[in-house]
Amino acid sequence: MTSILIKDVSLSFGSVDVLKSLNLDIADGEFLVLLGPSGCGKSTLLNCIAGLLDVSAGQIFIKGKNVTWAEPKDRGIGMVFQSYALYPQMTVRGNLSFGLKNARMAKDEIERRVARAAEILQIEPLLDRKPAQLSGGQRQRVAIGRALVRDVDVFLFDEPLSNLDAKLRSELRVEIKRLHQRLGNTMVYVTHDQIEALTLADRIAIMKGGVIEQLDTPHEIYNRPVNRYVAGFIGSPGMNFLEGVIDGAGEPMFVADGASIPLSRYAFAAAAPRGVPATFGIRPEHVSANSGMDWPFSMKSRVDVVEPMGSDTLVWTKLGKQDVAVRMPSERAPRLGDEVTIGFDPMRASVFDSGSGQRL
Ligand SMILES: Nc1ncnc2c1ncn2[C@@H]1O[C@H](COP(=O)(O)OP(=O)(O)OP(=O)(O)O)[C@@H](O)[C@H]1O
Numbered sequence: 001m002t003s004i005l006i007k008d009v010s011l012s013f014g015s016v017d018v019l020k021s022l023n024l025d026i027a028d029g030e031f032l033v034l035l036g037p038s039g040c041g042k043s044t045l046l047n048c049i050a051g052l053l054d055v056s057a058g059q060i061f062i063k064g065k066n067v068t069w070a071e072p073k074d075r076g077i078g079m080v081f082q083s084y085a086l087y088p089q090m091t092v093r094g095n096l097s098f099g100l101k102n103a104r105m106a107k108d109e110i111e112r113r114v115a116r117a118a119e120i121l122q123i124e125p126l127l128d129r130k131p132a133q134l135s136g137g138q139r140q141r142v143a144i145g146r147a148l149v150r151d152v153d154v155f156l157f158d159e160p161l162s163n164l165d166a167k168l169r170s171e172l173r174v175e176i177k178r179l180h181q182r183l184g185n186t187m188v189y190v191t192h193d194q195i196e197a198l199t200l201a202d203r204i205a206i207m208k209g210g211v212i213e214q215l216d217t218p219h220e221i222y223n224r225p226v227n228r229y230v231a232g233f234i235g236s237p238g239m240n241f242l243e244g245v246i247d248g249a250g251e252p253m254f255v256a257d258g259a260s261i262p263l264s265r266y267a268f269a270a271a272a273p274r275g276v277p278a279t280f281g282i283r284p285e286h287v288s289a290n291s292g293m294d295w296p297f298s299m300k301s302r303v304d305v306v307e308p309m310g311s312d313t314l315v316w317t318k319l320g321k322q323d324v325a326v327r328m329p330s331e332r333a334p335r336l337g338d339e340v341t342i343g344f345d346p347m348r349a350s351v352f353d354s355g356s357g358q359r360l
């Protein structure tokens with residue numbers, strides 16, 4: 001069943017079109033991540049769902065009800081903002097119950113909800129402290145708690161972890177995942193952190209300039225990006241891109257800098273085009289060096305730069321003049337200047353039209 005339906009939604013600030021006829025269908029209980037660079041319209045879209053911004057055109061439905069012009073409080077949503085501004089003079093308990101008191105909810109019901117949220121978020125020992133006496137991660141949990149006590153169907157998160165350090169981010173990321181598994185609510189989560197997106201999402205909507213470039217599972221987005229933009233945005237270290245042409249009268253080949261990469265095992269979206277400029281993309285983790293295996297494509301190359309990354313090492317080699325990074329276990333990494341045999345299966349590649357950037 002559909003939880004949130006966004007139909008042809010556009011939003012302009014003056015002459016600036018921030019959202020451009022956007023469509024999105026979010027299922028009941030789904031964890032949907034809006035991912036994209038700064039300024040692409042993620043917060044704007046979230047604020048439209050929340051009712052904090054009026055759309056210029058289009059409609060928004062929540063649980064089948066047209067809420068396009070409904071007040072935020074009548075939409076059945078709870079929102080966690082990036083800047084979580086807790087009331088400094090109130091205790092954690094006061095912060096959690098404030099909105100409910102304003103809504104004139106019965107005292108025992110408020111107590112029940114605060115106790116439940118505190119238990120879920122494991123902040124029970126902190127209920128009588130003030131925000132200044134909490135760590136950043138604890139404050140963030142209280143901010144989530146404020147949305148949780150509202151007992152809503154849909155949670156909206158706008159970069160809730162962005163002002164935490166890396167370690168705390170990864171800890172709270174797991175907690176948000178647990179929270180979703182336990183509650184089963186629909187969650188829409190904005191981030192520009194691709195690791196958060198890949199680990200949390202059922203589906204990711206990758207945005208750019210007010211449009212959704214791809215809406216898919218993390219697995220599909222990682223393995224079959226629809227265009228070069230998505231391919232380059234997802235994955236760290238990033239995908240290798242080689243410029244060349246698709247050639248061959250018999251089996252299609254990608255030809256670049258004197259190398260011919262067979263594409264007979266590559267799943268083209270339509271019939272393989274011939275003689276067109278193309279970009280061959282392959283992720284560093286899908287290229288091997290000195291593996292001793294019999295790859296459909298392999299060649300000799302020299303190591304140009306070695307970047308240790310802890311458990312893995314990124315080894316930079318070249319195909320002609322073009323860079324090819326290989327991600328491999330550090331204990332097997334070659335040294336600077338070594339000659340290595342790199343190899344891969346073109347089945348793992350993504351091939352794009354160099355002009356349009358679309359996947360071929
Ligand atoms: N009130 C406003 N008036 C004019 N332009 C605005 C207004 N609010 C946002 N914008 C513009 O709309 C675009 C999208 O902004 P938005 O806040 O949705 O981006 P975002 O994807 O959330 O970025 P970030 O990752 O930096 O938070 C930006 O170019 C921004 O400058």
Ligand SMILES: [Mg+2]
Pocket residue numbers: 042043044
């Ligand atoms: Mg934003």
